Amino acid sequence: MEQTQSKSLNVVIIGGGIGGFATAVALQNKDIQAHVYEQAKALGEIGAGIIMHPPTQYLFKEWGLGEVFNERGIPNKTIEVYTAQGEFVTNVTDDMLSSLKKDQAGLPPASIHRAHLLDVLISPIDPEYIHLDHKFESLVETADYVEVTFENGAVVQADVVIAANGIHSNIRKLFSNDEPLYSGNHSVRTILSREVTKETAKEEGTVIYKEGAKMLLMQPVAGGMHFDILYPSEDTTWVNYITKEELLTKITSYDEKLVKLLDAIEYPIADRALYHRQPILRWSTKRITLLGDAAHSMLPTLGQGANSAIADADAIARALSECATVEEALQQYENERRPVTTAIQNESQQFDKAFDK
Ligand SMILES: Cc1cc2nc3c(=O)[nH]c(=O)nc-3n(C[C@H](O)[C@H](O)[C@H](O)COP(=O)(O)OP(=O)(O)OC[C@H]3O[C@@H](n4cnc5c(N)ncnc54)[C@H](O)[C@@H]3O)c2cc1C
Numbered sequence: 001m002e003q004t005q006s007k008s009l010n011v012v013i014i015g016g017g018i019g020g021f022a023t024a025v026a027l028q029n030k031d032i033q034a035h036v037y038e039q040a041k042a043l044g045e046i047g048a049g050i051i052m053h054p055p056t057q058y059l060f061k062e063w064g065l066g067e068v069f070n071e072r073g074i075p076n077k078t079i080e081v082y083t084a085q086g087e088f089v090t091n092v093t094d095d096m097l098s099s100l101k102k103d104q105a106g107l108p109p110a111s112i113h114r115a116h117l118l119d120v121l122i123s124p125i126d127p128e129y130i131h132l133d134h135k136f137e138s139l140v141e142t143a144d145y146v147e148v149t150f151e152n153g154a155v156v157q158a159d160v161v162i163a164a165n166g167i168h169s170n171i172r173k174l175f176s177n178d179e180p181l182y183s184g185n186h187s188v189r190t191i192l193s194r195e196v197t198k199e200t201a202k203e204e205g206t207v208i209y210k211e212g213a214k215m216l217l218m219q220p221v222a223g224g225m226h227f228d229i230l231y232p233s234e235d236t237t238w239v240n241y242i243t244k245e246e247l248l249t250k251i252t253s254y255d256e257k258l259v260k261l262l263d264a265i266e267y268p269i270a271d272r273a274l275y276h277r278q279p280i281l282r283w284s285t286k287r288i289t290l291l292g293d294a295a296h297s298m299l300p301t302l303g304q305g306a307n308s309a310i311a312d313a314d315a316i317a318r319a320l321s322e323c324a325t326v327e328e329a330l331q332q333y334e335n336e337r338r339p340v341t342t343a344i345q346n347e348s349q350q351f352d353k354a355f356d357k
Contacts, residue, residue, distance in 0.1 A: 009320065011035070012148055012158035014136045015165035016043060018114075019292025019309030021121035023162055026317035028124060029063050034162070036125075037150065039135035043122065045114035046270075048189040049219050049226025051076065051206075051303040052110050052117070054103035056310050060120070069120050073110035074220040077102075078205035084216075084254045086200075086209070109303075111206070113191065113221040117306075136165060139288070146287050160326045161288045162316065164309070167275060169294035175282050180275035182236045183299055185213070188247060188271045191224040196264045200257055201225050209258060216251060216258060227261065230274075238275070241268035274300065276349075279342040284330040291316060296341035299348040308341050 009032055013020045016038030027034045052060075052073060060069045081089040102108045112120075122130070135151040145157045163171035167180055194203070201207055201218035209216040219226040231250045244267050251259060277297040283290040292309030316333045323329035 009326075010145075010157065010159045011162065011320070012037065012146070012156060012160070013162045013164055014148070014171065015163065015169075015292075015294070016040070016130065016132070017045070017164060017166060017292065017309075018117060018121065018306045019294075019312065020162075020164035021118065021125065022310040022313035023164060023291060023316060024125055024129065025063050025065070025121055026059075026313040027320065030317045030321035032317070032320060033126075033129055035129050035131060035156070037131045037134040037136060037148075037156075039133070039165075041133045043118060043130075043132065045118045047114045048191050048228065049111045049221040050114050050117060050306055051219065052112060052310075053303070053307050054105075054107040054109065056307045057107060057110060059310060059314050064124065065120055068123055069110075069112070072116040072120060072222045073112040074222065075108045075110050075204055076206050076219065077108050078202060079208070080202070080205065081208045081210055084209055084211035084214070084251070084258070086255045086257070089210070111219040111221055111226060113224070113226070116222060136170070139171070141285055141287055143286075159287065160320065160330070162291050163288065163294045164291045165294050167277065167293045167297040169290065171288065172280075172290055172294050174285065174288065175290070176280045178277060178280065180277055180297065183274040183276055184232055184234075185230055185274045186233045186235070186271055187228055187230050187274055187300070188242060188250075188269055189226070189228045190265055190269060191221065192218075192227045192261060192264050194220070194223075194225055196261060197225040197227070200261065209254065211253060214251065216254065227265075233273070236273055238273055240271045242271040243267050247271075276345070279338075279345050282334075283338060284334045286327040286330070289316070289330045289333060295338075296345055298341070298345045299351075301351045302344065302348045304344050304348065308344060311340075312337050 011034035013034050013036045016036045020036050024034045024036050080091050137149045137151045139148045146161045149155050206219045213232045215230040217228045276299045283295050291312045298305050315336045319329040319332040
């Protein structure tokens, strides 16, 4: 079997999202150049802000992305919870949103626009390794290689295939026939201006206005304010487009200052049902493995999905550079990451139930 230490190891990553590009960067940092195949014709992230925890920020530093991340990421020094009427309830405590705290060295989590995060991750990658408009279709694994076919007719051979193609990953079917599970909640997210939100949000902190299972959350991103309304619903449609009148009905009991923020949104706006998956028992064959949401899609309650995908990227890059064979490397990666992400998936479901009260 080939030595994985070889710089000529041919790695194919399916999916050019946060997990796929983090993996390409982590591998490049170990002198392994991976090819990323993305179905979209152009790169971009929809949605709004995302929180990056201290361990992720240390990885960015190790990968040489510390400065470029800091240019866009905003430290979240405080997390405060208020009632829908704006009465202070609590700031972060050990039993609530504990993952959103400063670490022992005092580094706070940082929020960043998803599109900016993708820019950060793509920045060190030579465009010749990025293949857009390549929708994965099928693969065949042999003892010596994997042959991957794309819908556009392209066929490539790889020593190892990393499936980072998100919650709908068809490669996950190698390991499980499970389907995404509806969480019972919807999320409407956008970016508002700092000016519009100056009385109700914090320049360097997260604020949550909560009423039962409903939540309005704001978090600073470069040049704006991430604005997110989470509300329970029985509608399982993945994406609807919602009008201002409909959105108003979700937060009727909220303080006037908060309701007024809806005037600053452009309608109709995407209203997404939140889905996740249960942990599975296996992620890897001898030459194929899952990463990020393809492996362990989780509820967003702990803000850990993308952070976990980035930690996966670090683990698989270490394994492929250290182990004697691809098979050993995939096992090392899975043994390191699956117990951790299984625990986070379970924790985020428990937290979701507790937070709904
Ligand atoms: C409301 C909400 C808030 C969140 N907040 C946070 C947060 O604060 N912190 C955090 O860590 N996480 C958060 N998450 C989770 C985070 O968004 C995901 O865990 C993360 O985006 C997963 O990255 P990924 O690369 O695995 O998958 P994706 O981002 O889904 O990327 C998959 C990529 O694969 C491509 N693809 C799919 N199929 C194919 C195919 N057949 N061929 C080629 N390409 C394909 C897609 O086009 C896409 O580019 C949140 C999620 C939600 C819903």
